[in-house]
Structure formats: C-alpha cells, structure tokens
Amino acid sequence: MARANKSELRLDTPKGLRTTNLVGRKRNGRSNDRFGRFTEAIARGMGTPWFLLGLSALVVFWVGWNTLSPEGLRFDSIELGFIALTLVLSLQASYAAPLILLAQNRQDDRDRVQFEQDRQRAERNLADTEYLAREVVALRLGMKDLASKDFLRAELRALLDNLDQRDEQERREREAARDRDSRELESREREASPRDSRGTAERTAPHEVHPFD
Incomplete structure (x- = not known):
C-alpha cells in the first residue's frame, strides 16, 4: 500500500498542489x-402552511395590483393572462x-x-436474549443437582x-460407669469392714499367760 501510494505521487508536482486535492475533497464534502x-x-x-399562505398572498397581490392599479404601474398584463406570474x-x-427530491434522497440515506443501526441493535438484542436463555437453562439444570428444602430439613x-x-x-454409659464405681466402692467397704472388726478384736483381747512362764 505504501509503495502504491508513493508510485501515485508525482515528483514534478509541487507538494502544496498535492495537498490541495485532499483539502478540496474535504471542502467538496462539506x-x-x-x-x-x-x-x-x-x-x-x-411543506409548511406558512409557505402556502405566503404564496397565496403573493398571487392575490400580484393579480390585484396588475388589475386594479393604473396601467403605468402594472408590470404584468391581464390581457396576456399574467404571463410573468405563470413564469x-x-x-x-x-x-x-x-x-x-434531494431532500427525499437524504432522508432515504438517513433511513x-x-x-442498518436498528438491524445491528436487533441482532445484538437477539444474541443477548439467546445468551440469557442459555444461562437460565444452565441455572435450571444446576438447580436440579442442588438439594431442596425438604431434603435439607430431612437431613x-x-x-x-x-x-x-x-x-x-x-x-447411659456415664450412669452405668457411675453405678459400677459405686458398687465396687461398696464391695470394697464391705470387705474392709470385717477385717477392721477382726483386727480390733485381736487388739482388745487379753493375752493368755502360760502356766510355765
């Protein structure tokens, strides 16, 4: 592209003249x-009512002036059928x-x-709608795998x-262990009580004196 642009430039043409073409194009566009x-x-x-009223007033003034005014002041002849007015x-x-027609062509271009902008906007809206629809379907499919309220309550x-x-x-285990401990303690106390009574009896009994002593 750069080579093509360079080849199109003429070396025998002044630089100012080459740039004026672009400026002229911009000016022509503007x-x-x-x-x-x-x-x-x-x-x-x-297309406004004021134009119709103004044109009607002009025609009435034209016809009235060339009909009622003196002949020296008339600029259009009534005998010739108001040729100037017709022209x-x-x-x-x-x-x-x-x-x-030019205004209609410009309006057609704008339309x-x-x-085209409306079509592009409609395509974008359609794409967004399809994307949202896919997202909603994906969410629904994902919600099926999630636990429901009843399932959570049951769990x-x-x-x-x-x-x-x-x-x-x-x-119950603590109570059973407590009962076992209490029974073991009671059994130990029962076993220890005869021994204590026997020991006290032995200590309190008098010593027998042997006759040979």
Whole structure:
C-alpha cells in the first residue's frame, strides 16, 4: 500500500498542489453536506402552511395590483393572462421538485443508516436474549443437582436425631460407669469392714499367760 501510494505521487508536482486535492475533497464534502442541509431546509419550508399562505398572498397581490392599479404601474398584463406570474410559478415549481427530491434522497440515506443501526441493535438484542436463555437453562439444570428444602430439613432432622441418640448413649454409659464405681466402692467397704472388726478384736483381747512362764 505504501509503495502504491508513493508510485501515485508525482515528483514534478509541487507538494502544496498535492495537498490541495485532499483539502478540496474535504471542502467538496462539506459543501455537499451544506447544500444538502440547505435543500432540506427549503423542502421543509415549502411543506409548511406558512409557505402556502405566503404564496397565496403573493398571487392575490400580484393579480390585484396588475388589475386594479393604473396601467403605468402594472408590470404584468391581464390581457396576456399574467404571463410573468405563470413564469414565476413555473420557475418555482421547477426548482421545488428537484429540491424535494434531494431532500427525499437524504432522508432515504438517513433511513437506510437508521435501518442498518436498528438491524445491528436487533441482532445484538437477539444474541443477548439467546445468551440469557442459555444461562437460565444452565441455572435450571444446576438447580436440579442442588438439594431442596425438604431434603435439607430431612437431613438436619436425621442429624439431630443421631446427636440425641449419641447424647443419650453417652449419658447411659456415664450412669452405668457411675453405678459400677459405686458398687465396687461398696464391695470394697464391705470387705474392709470385717477385717477392721477382726483386727480390733485381736487388739482388745487379753493375752493368755502360760502356766510355765
């Protein structure tokens, strides 16, 4: 691309003249856009009631002036059928039609651009809608794998029952161990009480004196 651009440039052409072409193109584009806006303004003005009222007032004034005013002040002859008025109206109609067509062409271009933008926006909205639909379906499929409220309640109740049973079993084991300890203690006390009574009896009994002593 760079080589092609360099080959298109002429060395015998001054640099200022080469740049003026681009500037001229920009100016032509701006002038075309300005002329298009001007034609649209004229077309909009011609489509208003004020234009019809002004044109009607002009025709009435034209006909009245050339009919009621003195002959020296008349500029259009009534005998010739107001030729000047006919020419003016024909000229206005001949210029109005192309101006209206130019305005319609610009409006068609804008409508085409707007239609393209609307189509792109509709495609984006459709893509977003499809994406959201896929996400909703994925969430629904994921929700099927999740636990429901009833399942969680049943699991919690089962866990609480297991904990209650474990606590009850531990309590029973502690009571059984306490009972065993108390029975062992009582048995030890029972075994120790005869021994103590026997020892006290031996200590309190008098010593027998042997006759040979």
